Amino acid sequence: MSSLRAPIAPPGGVFQFTEMAVRKRKTEGRVRALLLALTFSLLIPLVGILGYISWQAWPALSLDFVFQNPRNYMREGGVWAPLVGTFYLVFFSLLAATPIGVLAGVYLNEYARDNWATRLINLCVVNLAGVPSIVHALFGVGAFVHFAGMGRSVLAAAFTLAVMTLPVIITSTREALAAVPMSFREACWNMGASRWQTIRTIVLPNSISGILTGIILQVSRAAGETAPILFTGAVFYVKVADQGFGYYFPYGLGDRCMALSYHLFTISTQVTGVTEAQQYATAAVLIGLVLAVNAVSISFRVYLRSKKKW
Amino acid sequence: MENSVRRRVGLRAESVMELFVYLSGWSAILFVFGIFFFIVREGAPFLVHELDLGEFFSSPNWRPDSEVRQQFGIYALLAGTLSVTALAMLLSVPLGLGAAIYISEFCDGVTKESLKIVLELLAAIPSVVWGFIGYMVMNPIIIWATGAPVGVNVLNGGIILALMSVPIIVSVGEDALKAVPDSFREAAVALGATRWQLIYRVLLPAARNGLLAAVLLGVGRAIGETMAVLMATGHSVQIPSGILDPVRTLTATIAAELGETVEGESHYQALFVIGTVLMLIAMAVNITADLVVKGIRSEERS
Amino acid sequence: MISPHRLHLTPIAVLVGLSTSGCGGAGDEGGHAPESPAESNIIRVTGSDTMVNLAQAWAEDYQGDHPEISIQVAGGGSGVGIAGLIDGIVDMANASRKMKSTELKRAEQALGMSAVEHVVGLDALAVYVHKDNPLESIAIPELAEIYGEGGETTLWAQIGGSSAACSRDEIVRISRQNNSGTYVYFRRAVLGAGREYKLGSIDQSGSKDVVALVSKTPCAIGYSGMAYATPEVKSLPVAAEKGAEAITPTTETAASGDYPISRPLLIYTAGEPTGAIRDYLDWIYSPAGQRIVAEIGYVPIKAVE
Numbered sequence: 001m002s003s004l005r006a007p008i009a010p011p012g013g014v015f016q017f018t019e020m021a022v023r024k025r026k027t028e029g030r031v032r033a034l035l036l037a038l039t040f041s042l043l044i045p046l047v048g049i050l051g052y053i054s055w056q057a058w059p060a061l062s063l064d065f066v067f068q069n070p071r072n073y074m075r076e077g078g079v080w081a082p083l084v085g086t087f088y089l090v091f092f093s094l095l096a097a098t099p100i101g102v103l104a105g106v107y108l109n110e111y112a113r114d115n116w117a118t119r120l121i122n123l124c125v126v127n128l129a130g131v132p133s134i135v136h137a138l139f140g141v142g143a144f145v146h147f148a149g150m151g152r153s154v155l156a157a158a159f160t161l162a163v164m165t166l167p168v169i170i171t172s173t174r175e176a177l178a179a180v181p182m183s184f185r186e187a188c189w190n191m192g193a194s195r196w197q198t199i200r201t202i203v204l205p206n207s208i209s210g211i212l213t214g215i216i217l218q219v220s221r222a223a224g225e226t227a228p229i230l231f232t233g234a235v236f237y238v239k240v241a242d243q244g245f246g247y248y249f250p251y252g253l254g255d256r257c258m259a260l261s262y263h264l265f266t267i268s269t270q271v272t273g274v275t276e277a278q279q280y281a282t283a284a285v286l287i288g289l290v291l292a293v294n295a296v297s298i299s300f301r302v303y304l305r306s307k308k309k310w
Numbered sequence: 311m312e313n314s315v316r317r318r319v320g321l322r323a324e325s326v327m328e329l330f331v332y333l334s335g336w337s338a339i340l341f342v343f344g345i346f347f348f349i350v351r352e353g354a355p356f357l358v359h360e361l362d363l364g365e366f367f368s369s370p371n372w373r374p375d376s377e378v379r380q381q382f383g384i385y386a387l388l389a390g391t392l393s394v395t396a397l398a399m400l401l402s403v404p405l406g407l408g409a410a411i412y413i414s415e416f417c418d419g420v421t422k423e424s425l426k427i428v429l430e431l432l433a434a435i436p437s438v439v440w441g442f443i444g445y446m447v448m449n450p451i452i453i454w455a456t457g458a459p460v461g462v463n464v465l466n467g468g469i470i471l472a473l474m475s476v477p478i479i480v481s482v483g484e485d486a487l488k489a490v491p492d493s494f495r496e497a498a499v500a501l502g503a504t505r506w507q508l509i510y511r512v513l514l515p516a517a518r519n520g521l522l523a524a525v526l527l528g529v530g531r532a533i534g535e536t537m538a539v540l541m542a543t544g545h546s547v548q549i550p551s552g553i554l555d556p557v558r559t560l561t562a563t564i565a566a567e568l569g570e571t572v573e574g575e576s577h578y579q580a581l582f583v584i585g586t587v588l589m590l591i592a593m594a595v596n597i598t599a600d601l602v603v604k605g606i607r608s609e610e611r612s
Numbered sequence: 613m614i615s616p617h618r619l620h621l622t623p624i625a626v627l628v629g630l631s632t633s634g635c636g637g638a639g640d641e642g643g644h645a646p647e648s649p650a651e652s653n654i655i656r657v658t659g660s661d662t663m664v665n666l667a668q669a670w671a672e673d674y675q676g677d678h679p680e681i682s683i684q685v686a687g688g689g690s691g692v693g694i695a696g697l698i699d700g701i702v703d704m705a706n707a708s709r710k711m712k713s714t715e716l717k718r719a720e721q722a723l724g725m726s727a728v729e730h731v732v733g734l735d736a737l738a739v740y741v742h743k744d745n746p747l748e749s750i751a752i753p754e755l756a757e758i759y760g761e762g763g764e765t766t767l768w769a770q771i772g773g774s775s776a777a778c779s780r781d782e783i784v785r786i787s788r789q790n791n792s793g794t795y796v797y798f799r800r801a802v803l804g805a806g807r808e809y810k811l812g813s814i815d816q817s818g819s820k821d822v823v824a825l826v827s828k829t830p831c832a833i834g835y836s837g838m839a840y841a842t843p844e845v846k847s848l849p850v851a852a853e854k855g856a857e858a859i860t861p862t863t864e865t866a867a868s869g870d871y872p873i874s875r876p877l878l879i880y881t882a883g884e885p886t887g888a889i890r891d892y893l894d895w896i897y898s899p900a901g902q903r904i905v906a907e908i909g910y911v912p913i914k915a916v917e
Contacts, residue, residue: 035411073669099330107334111328135585143344163345238682241679272665294430459831545816
């Protein structure tokens with residue numbers, strides 16, 4: 001669309017701009033500048049926030065900060081125990097949400113007919129995506145902690161996160177499946193394959209990367225959320241072993257665990273003697289984790305687009 | 311013969327698999343109704359036996375733990391949520407729609423991709439980090455810049471929510487603009503329209519519904535946000551008289567208080583009733599947005 | 613008894629864990645919360661934010677010597693701990709206020725035994741203002757007029773605390789989350805029986821952010837445990853009555869009872885504790901445990917190492 005440019009008069013040429021054309025060009029320039037300013041005003045906070053946090057976090061940041069447990073009453077050491085708790089929550093929430101989400105996407109794109117039931121499902125997916133995170137927390141407390149008797153635990157928190165990430169996995173799966181050309185399926189059907197065989201051998205393999213992109217994106221969402229885990233499994237402090245098996249796998253499914261996002265909340269509201277640099281460093285690790293996951297997802301998408309065969 | 315056995319087993323596995331597909335497909339309905347069921351269930355005894363709905367919505371007094379007289383009024387909390395959301399929208403709608411137009415109409419190739427990535431990264435910053443920024447960084451800045459007695463207030467929360475809801479407004483808005491057929495643009499340019507006239511007279515009316523849906527989804531995002539507003543708005547039960555007053559939102563109230571209540575007592579149940587109210591607001595916003603989007607589709611088809 | 617709590621997650625255990633706990637549903641209640649926590653080597657500690665640092669410090673040191681014990685510490689407020697104790701999901705509830713009679717009754721019903729109170733230290737509740745605030749001391753009736761419902765004091769000029777840094781002179785009241793022990797204790801000790809807080813205060817979720825916000829807000833006044841003092845805030849000496857001698861909060865004045873707003877730090881257990889919890893509590897009362905009380909900034913009630 002940028003090829004649509006107003007004609008440029010040859011220097012000293014025969015054609016003169018009419019007054020109106022000049023005015024038009026002026027407005028156009030102004031509009032463009034305004035919109036550009038609006039867009040770039042979004043860049044400033046992003047760069048500002050990332051820059052300021054890294055700058056403030058710098059004195060405390062190191063590899064040790066990431067890989068050491070909090071110690072000396074959380075005033076020293078690092079963020080390993082909460083970080084590994086976040087890994088646990090993300091892993092189990094995806095383990096629960098991915099099969100359901102992907103199959104639901106398959107259903108909506110491959111099986112569902114256009115009738116009232118499908119419209120209801122779609123409406124529910126939209127609504128599920130719009131449920132405030134604190135309402136998910138309430139649901140987790142009512143359904144998993146109390147009703148299912150899980151108590152406040154890794155499992156209850158992971159399931160709560162799973163319900164929250166489900167709609168996005170459904171939507172991205174459906175979009176990835178819809179991008180597979182119909183002719184692929186038709187070719188497969190013509191060879192006598194059943195619907196499910198077609199999905200398993202043709203549709204899913206051709207859309208798997210698109211589905212993965214959507215799932216990876218949910219890793220970053222699940223890792224960053226605080227509200228849904230507040231009352232379902234996050235805990236202020238758990239002693240985690242400094243080496244060996246217990247260092248890498250400190251929590252049981254029925255235990256409560258520390259989590260990075262909640263850790264940032266507690267050290268900035270409750271713990272005495274934590275320096276500001278440590279708080280900023282914790283924020284930096286959390287942002288770093290989330291942005292790294294996003295970067296993987298984005299580069300995956302870019303790579304895919306370049307690889308696309310049809 | 312072996313072949314036919316294998317085939318039968320295969321068919322069996324296939325129908326089991328398809329059953330799972332159907333069940334998963336319907337799970338979204340199950341979860342939405344499940345959320346409703348469990349939230350209403352936990353709050354129901356209070357809702358039925360104790361709650362005076364008139365007082366609930368009209369009283370600004372939220373004293374759920376008073377030893378003298380418990381009062382459950384969410385008027386001030388509603389005012390808090392609405393004021394912060396309104397300010398956030400005032401800031402994010404021009405920003406978001408402006409950026410959507412710029413990205414869709416003035417950029418292509420690498421610039422377009424990079425800007426979209428910037429927005430994705432902006433959307434990826436966790437809400438507790440936003441809250442942390444509001445509380446640690448913006449509080450002193452707001453005190454310094456406005457002379458307000460305290461910097462955690464409607465303005466602080468509004469700015470943060472605006473930045474949090476901009477990405478969704480841009481992404482849905484850009485989709486809406488992309489859905490306008492290129493022939494519209496070509497026709498307008500052929501008639502000698504400038505880019506501004508093209509946007510103002512052709513694109514905005516044509517993408518009206520999609521842009522409205524973008525704004526509504528932004529509103530939904532802002533209303534539902536929890537940790538950022540808990541830390542950045544001051545968490546103060548009062549009806550704000552200006553943007554420099556601290557307020558408290560519905561979401562933050564649940565986040566701050568639920569942990570401190572006992573299952574079954576009226577304070578606990580009242581928080582679930584607030585959850586129900588939030589869920590209803592979010593659903594209303596989302597369904598409206600969905601209908602608005604459906605509106606474009608059916609118009610296109612006709 | 614092998615509790616599923618200790619189920620560590622090897623890949624196989626993951627699947628086993630999912631199949632046993634994930635599908636357990638309502639019938640599996642006992643599996644996640646052992647009925648007699650005393651037999652388990654997990655101690656779940658929840659409660660007062662004022663005490664959460666103390667509880668965490670105890671847990672960290674105790675586990676250094678007793679690696680077989682796992683202590684999970686959570687904050688959230690005294691109400692959370694007491695609620696958890698009543699729900700049976702907490703073994704030790706930290707509280708910076710006494711349990712209300714309704715709570716004691718509910719605990720009795722839910723647990724089949726009464727909640728037992730253990731005093732493990734003392735805390736002086738300090739009143740904080742910004743370091744640029746010229747105020748030298750404050751009396752309890754003045755505080756009540758600032759925080760209490762119907763109170764008339766809204767400007768610093770009314771109590772002589774005006775400063776150039778706070779240009780509008782408005783007093784920004786920083787308070788705590790309702791149901792936190794600090795909030796409830798301050799209400800009774802400062803506002804007096806039957807008086808409520810004035811709405812519109814800034815209610816912080818933790819003890820630390822009260823002090824952090826005061827340090828960044830020249831117009832602010834706040835109350836929080838004396839252990840939370842930082843160089844950026846001023847902790848005001850408090851007088852019981854107007855004109856009475858204002859006392860600075862210190863370990864000594866709190867222990868002697870001279871400082872007017874100090875309170876016991878409590879741990880509640882369901883019934884008299886046994887097993888691992890008993891051992892832990894005994895250790896808390898030992899010189900090693902009480903030394904940590906002093907180190908964190910509170911007042912020990914037993915001899916210190």
